[in-house]
Amino acid sequence: xxxxxxxxxxxxxxxxxxxxxxxxxxxxxxxxxxxxxxxxxxxxxxxxxxxxxxxxxxxxxxxxxxxxxxxxxxxxxxxxxxxxxxxxxxxxxxxxxxxxxxxxxxxxxxx
Amino acid sequence: xxxxxxxxxxxxxxxxxxxxxxxxxxxxxxxxxxxxxxxxxxxxxxxxxxxxxxxxxxxxxxxxxxxxxxxxxxxxxxxxxxxxxxxxxxxxxxxxxxxxxxxxxxxxxxxxxxxxxxxxxxxxxxxxxxxxxxxxxxxxxxxxxxxxxxxxxxxxxxxxxxxxxxxxxxxxxxxxxxxxxxxxxxxxxxxxxxxxxxxxxxxxxxxxxxxxxxxxxxxxxxxxxxxxxxxxxxxxxxxxxxxxxxxxxxxxxxxxxxxxxxxxxxxxxxxxxxxxxxxxxxxxxxxxxxxxxxxxxxxxxxxxxxxxxxxxxxxxxxxxxxxxxxxxxxxxxxxxxxxxxxxxxxxxxxxxxxxxxxxxxxxxxxxxxxxxxxxxxxxxxxxxxxxxxxxxxxxxxxxxxxxxxxxxxxxxxxxxxxxxxxxxxxxxxxxxxxxxxxxxxxxxxxxxxxxxxxxxxxxxxxxxxxxxxxxxxxxxxxxxxxxxxxxxxxxxxxxxxxxxxxxxxxxxxxxxxxxxxxxxxxxxxxxxxxxxxxxxxxxxxxxxxxxxxxxxxxxxxxxxxxxxxxxxxxxxxxxxxxxxxxxxxxxxxxxxxxxxxxxxxxxxxxxxxxxxxxxxxxxxxxxxxxxxxxxxxxxxxxxxxxxxxxxxxxxxxxxxxxxxxxxxxxxxxxxxx
Numbered sequence: 001x002x003x004x005x006x007x008x009x010x011x012x013x014x015x016x017x018x019x020x021x022x023x024x025x026x027x028x029x030x031x032x033x034x035x036x037x038x039x040x041x042x043x044x045x046x047x048x049x050x051x052x053x054x055x056x057x058x059x060x061x062x063x064x065x066x067x068x069x070x071x072x073x074x075x076x077x078x079x080x081x082x083x084x085x086x087x088x089x090x091x092x093x094x095x096x097x098x099x100x101x102x103x104x105x106x107x108x109x110x111x
Numbered sequence: 112x113x114x115x116x117x118x119x120x121x122x123x124x125x126x127x128x129x130x131x132x133x134x135x136x137x138x139x140x141x142x143x144x145x146x147x148x149x150x151x152x153x154x155x156x157x158x159x160x161x162x163x164x165x166x167x168x169x170x171x172x173x174x175x176x177x178x179x180x181x182x183x184x185x186x187x188x189x190x191x192x193x194x195x196x197x198x199x200x201x202x203x204x205x206x207x208x209x210x211x212x213x214x215x216x217x218x219x220x221x222x223x224x225x226x227x228x229x230x231x232x233x234x235x236x237x238x239x240x241x242x243x244x245x246x247x248x249x250x251x252x253x254x255x256x257x258x259x260x261x262x263x264x265x266x267x268x269x270x271x272x273x274x275x276x277x278x279x280x281x282x283x284x285x286x287x288x289x290x291x292x293x294x295x296x297x298x299x300x301x302x303x304x305x306x307x308x309x310x311x312x313x314x315x316x317x318x319x320x321x322x323x324x325x326x327x328x329x330x331x332x333x334x335x336x337x338x339x340x341x342x343x344x345x346x347x348x349x350x351x352x353x354x355x356x357x358x359x360x361x362x363x364x365x366x367x368x369x370x371x372x373x374x375x376x377x378x379x380x381x382x383x384x385x386x387x388x389x390x391x392x393x394x395x396x397x398x399x400x401x402x403x404x405x406x407x408x409x410x411x412x413x414x415x416x417x418x419x420x421x422x423x424x425x426x427x428x429x430x431x432x433x434x435x436x437x438x439x440x441x442x443x444x445x446x447x448x449x450x451x452x453x454x455x456x457x458x459x460x461x462x463x464x465x466x467x468x469x470x471x472x473x474x475x476x477x478x479x480x481x482x483x484x485x486x487x488x489x490x491x492x493x494x495x496x497x498x499x500x501x502x503x504x505x506x507x508x509x510x511x512x513x514x515x516x517x518x519x520x521x522x523x524x525x526x527x528x529x530x531x532x533x534x535x536x537x538x539x540x541x542x543x544x545x546x547x548x549x550x551x552x553x554x555x556x557x558x559x560x561x562x563x564x565x566x567x568x569x570x571x572x573x574x575x576x577x578x579x580x581x582x583x584x585x586x587x588x589x590x591x592x593x594x595x596x597x598x599x600x601x602x603x604x605x606x607x608x609x610x611x612x613x614x615x616x617x618x619x620x621x622x623x624x625x626x627x628x629x630x631x632x633x634x635x636x637x638x639x640x641x642x643x644x645x646x647x648x649x650x651x652x653x654x655x656x657x658x659x660x661x662x663x664x665x666x667x668x669x670x671x672x673x674x675x676x677x678x679x680x681x682x683x684x685x686x687x688x689x690x691x692x693x694x695x696x697x698x699x700x701x702x703x704x705x706x707x708x709x710x711x712x713x714x715x716x717x718x719x720x721x722x723x724x725x726x727x728x729x730x731x732x733x734x735x736x737x738x739x740x741x742x743x744x745x746x747x748x749x750x751x752x753x754x755x756x757x758x759x760x761x762x763x764x765x766x767x768x769x770x771x772x773x774x775x776x777x778x779x780x781x782x783x784x
Contacts, residue, residue, distance in 0.1 A: 067440050089544065089548065
């Protein structure tokens with residue numbers, strides 16, 4: 001349990017341990033990667049764009065479990081792509097509907 | 112003094128509506144309006160044969176001319192008519208213009224124009240000046256020495272040009288097409304101070320503002336209002352007459368003889384229905400609504416195709432297929448064991464932000480207006496190298512993107528091939544980036560909708576004490592939405608979700624609301640007219656407000672006609688508001704009021720008075736019109752007949768002298784005492 005807390009502090013969400021892939025579930029517990037659900041993925045996605053999202057690199061030799069290899073590799077790649085583009089994502093979000101937000105907020109203030 | 116009309120159409124071209132030229136109508140026009148000289152000026156064409164026929168059939172001077180589409184504007188070019196060879200040469204040149212212009216949007220350039228007409232000084236050139244489509248000032252500048260006069264479209268503009276020392280000499284012409292069914296003739300012609308008509312004589316007159324007039328004898332303070340010869344002031348006119356003597360007929364004639372006229376018809380302003388009035392206001396002020404919702408529309412356009420449920424399904428599909436593929440691993444064969452079989456697609460980087468950044472850097476570097484300030488903080492060299500670095504980065508990412516796209520295509524292809532050969536299912540792919548951006552968009556959309564739903568005043572205009580206030584308001588129920596929707600569809604189900612913007616948007620789409628209309632269904636914009644005390648207007652006040660609005664609107668027109676404003680208003684309002692406003696407006700455009708009301712007719716102090724009369728001559732009804740100054744003892748008709756002005760005033764405004772005396776002595780005096 002100590003390690004879980006420690007890793008949470010480091011904002012690690014995907015890790016490789018004992019030849020298997022793991023992820024942090026919504027309750028904050030480490031679970032095996034082949035147990036991951038759609039809701040877990042959505043939870044992780046939100047974390048990936050809002051927090052310092054750390055993951056263990058995928059190295060085939062560290063994951064002995066064949067099924068874990070496939071799932072971890074795929075999810076790791078997907079999240080890497082997203083995390084890499086986090087700044088682009090942030091910039092894009094900041095500029096989203098900027099004119100509209102300002103227009104309708106300003107009008108609000110005037111009132 | 113000679114009356115000229117140098118803008119006449121006799122050929123239906125691509126720039127005209129279709130008409131069949133009728134020579135007898137043109138003949139009738141020049142005779143009835145007593146015109147001394149015309150020019151035939153068709154759009155980009157000259158019909159030599161037709162010109163000869165017209166010239167031979169009319170007893171007045173006819174010049175050959177053409178109206179040329181030049182650099183997006185119109186220019187009249189009129190040639191001399193004294194020598195046949197000259198007209199022939201002109202005709203050939205016009206033919207060259209005709210060949211160059213094949214659609215109504217085409218025009219010739221100034222260069223082409225000068226090349227076709229190398230000796231421009233032998234023609235009379237009149238550009239559209241204060242008349243659409245204008246010849247641009249920079250074009251006029253380039254042929255300035257040859258242009259002294261410009262065509263205008265209204266008496267107001269004519270008078271303004273005469274007074275303005277920097278303006279061209281104004282001319283006003285009919286610009287009319289002559290066909291057998293036409294009912295009214297234009298009365299827009301120009302008088303020139305000339306003894307004998309020659310092209311050079313006209314050219315010389317058109318260099319001097321003291322030699323052009325709207326009337327033969329009355330200078331520029333009058334104009335011919337009807338083809339029958341009724342002259343009216345370019346200021347304020349009151350038209351009197353007993354019932355059924357042809358007042359409205361006269362107004363209709365003036366309306367049909369001129370262009371761009373504001374005509375406020377009798378009773379048209381009565382507004383007893385509050386809802387209809389609100390609809391009218393909404394229509395009138397639709398630009399306020401459009402302006403306010405412009406940005407919101409862009410947001411809706413952007414999010415309308417986002418399907419959040421589908422996004423969740425995509426994640427689900429990806430995960431299930433991935434987990435299935437992993438668990439079926441034992442069944443893996445040579446095909447499914449290939450790396451590419453379970454390979455994800457590369458994410459492609461969006462370059463929009465970088466593009467904006469590069470453009471911003473270019474803007475900084477190219478700006479000349481604030482160059483000194485920019486230079487103070489950033490030197491040009493580092494700005495340039497920043498620009499280069501950003502561009503290099505752009506190229507690098509773009510190159511990587513292209514490679515990734517190429518590889519993604521390859522992965523798809525290989526996966527497709529492998530899929531056919533194995534029993535295992537290919538893990539499907541999903542674009543997390545797009546899904547997260549769409550989530551973000553939706554969050555912002557929801558927050559914007561919540562903001563716009565807060566009731567607030569978005570616009571306030573004032574017209575002489577009345578205030579028109581536009582406020583936003585959430586829709587109260589499904590039937591409230593009908594205000595926006597013109598079709599017969601039920602929006603009850605959609606409205607149930609009104610408080611949840613995304614679900615509501617989905618429901619609206621389900622209800623078959625057109626994509627381009629979706630943004631209108633989120634808030635209502637209500638217009639209220641408040642009176643001087645700040646309260647909503649009553650029925651009477653609505654009519655008053657309408658009149659004030661319409662009169663104000665008249666300034667966008669060339670003339671204002673009002674038929675019996677008293678039919679909708681009380682005397683106090685007429686005297687305090689309407690009279691003052693009409694007098695103000697008559698300083699800019701001619702105003703003609705038909706009235707029976709003494710408050711309007713007498714108190715408004717018109718510049719000129721007209722009076723209509725119906726007589727039976729030889730068992731036939733004859734309508735006559737008399738006119739004169741309010742102080743004249745007699746009003747005169749076109750053919751010299753006179754009537755007593757005082758008697759007319761009392762008859763039309765006070766129901767006759769006896770009644771007037773009776774009212775004055777019996778009713779008012781008694782009340783006074």
